[in-house]
Amino acid sequence: MEKFAIETVRLSKRYNESVLAYEDLSMQINEGEFCVFVGKSGCGKTSLLRAFAGLNPPTSGELKVDGRSLYGEKKEALVRVAGRVGFVFQEPNLLPWRTVAQNIRLPLEATGTLKEESRVAELAALVGLEEFLDAFPSELSGGMRQRVSLARSLICEPRLILMDEPFGALDAITRENMNELLEKVWQASSATVVLVTHSISEAVLLADRIIVMTPHPGRIKTTYRIDEPRPRGAAWLAKSEAVALSSQIKLDLEG
Numbered sequence: 326m327e328k329f330a331i332e333t334v335r336l337s338k339r340y341n342e343s344v345l346a347y348e349d350l351s352m353q354i355n356e357g358e359f360c361v362f363v364g365k366s367g368c369g370k371t372s373l374l375r376a377f378a379g380l381n382p383p384t385s386g387e388l389k390v391d392g393r394s395l396y397g398e399k400k401e402a403l404v405r406v407a408g409r410v411g412f413v414f415q416e417p418n419l420l421p422w423r424t425v426a427q428n429i430r431l432p433l434e435a436t437g438t439l440k441e442e443s444r445v446a447e448l449a450a451l452v453g454l455e456e457f458l459d460a461f462p463s464e465l466s467g468g469m470r471q472r473v474s475l476a477r478s479l480i481c482e483p484r485l486i487l488m489d490e491p492f493g494a495l496d497a498i499t500r501e502n503m504n505e506l507l508e509k510v511w512q513a514s515s516a517t518v519v520l521v522t523h524s525i526s527e528a529v530l531l532a533d534r535i536i537v538m539t540p541h542p543g544r545i546k547t548t549y550r551i552d553e554p555r556p557r558g559a560a561w562l563a564k565s566e567a568v569a570l571s572s573q574i575k576l577d578l579e580g
C-alpha cells in the first residue's frame with residue numbers, strides 16, 4: 326500500500342474576513358515523491374508550505390504529515406514532525422558571523438543532536454562546498470549561499486523537505502545548476518520534496534507531480550504526473566511532450 330507523506334482533506338486557511346489564502350485543498354503526496362506547486366502570487370503557496378511545516382495552522386480541514394494529524398489534539402505529532410522537516414526559503418538566511426560549516430551545523434545545535442557532526446563535511450561535499458567550510462557567507466556567491474542553505478536543510482536527515490521559491494533570486498545558469506544539484510540530492514536522500522516555484526520549466530524538469538493552483542483563494546486547478554526517467558536535464562525540456570506540458574501549464578495559469 327502507498328504511504329502518504331502528506332494528506333489533506335478540504336484544507337482551508339482564512340487570515341481574516343477578506344483574506345482566504347487557500348480553500349478546499351484535498352491531496353495526497355506519496356512518500357519519496359517530488360511534488361511541485363505552481364501558481365500566481367497570492368494563491369496561498371507559502372501559507373500551505375508553512376502549514377505542512379507545522380508553522381501556520383489551517384483554519385479548517387484535515388492535515389496529516391507522516392500519517393499523523395498535525396494540528397490535532399495530540400501535539401506530539403507536531404513536535405515529531407518539526408525535527409524531521411527541512412525548510413529552504415527564497416533567501417538563504419545564513420548567519421553572517423558564522424562560517425559555512427557553522428551555518429550547516431546550526432540545526433544540530435538547535436535540536437541537541439551533536440553526534441551527527443560528521444555529516445557537516447559530508448553534506449558540504451554533496452553540494453560542492455567542501456573547499457569552503459571555513460568561509461563566511463559574505464565570501465560566497467548567491468548560488469553558493471543557497472547551496473549552504475540546502476545542506477543545512479539536510480543536516481537532520483529530514484523525511485520531508487519543503488522549499489519555497491528556493492532559486493528565485495538566482496541567475497538563469499546558476500538556477501539550472503541548482504536544479505541539477507537538487508535532483509541529485511533528492512535521489513540520494515529518498516526524502517519527500519515539496520517545492521513551490523513560479524518557474525514552469527523548473528517544475529517540468531523536477532516534478533513527479535505538478536499541482537497548479539488558482540489564486541484568491543488558492544484552489545487546485547489541475548494536477549499533472551510526469552513519469553520521465555531521471556536524471557532528466559535540458560534534453561527532457563526540449564522534448565515535444567515537455568514543451569506541450571509547459572504550454573498547457575501556462576494556459577492553466579492564465580485561465
Ligand SMILES: Nc1ncnc2c1ncn2[C@@H]1O[C@H](COP(=O)(O)OP(=O)(O)OP(=O)(O)O)[C@@H](O)[C@H]1O
Binds near residue numbers: 341368370371373
Ligand atoms: N500573516 C498574514 N496575515 C494576513 N494575510 C496574509 C498573511 N500571510 C499571507 N497573507 C495573505 O494570504 C494570501 C496568500 O499569501 P501567500 O504568501 O501564502 O501566497 P503565495 O502564493 O505564497 O504568494 P507569493 O507567490 O507572492 O509568495 C495573500 O493574499 C497574502 O497577502
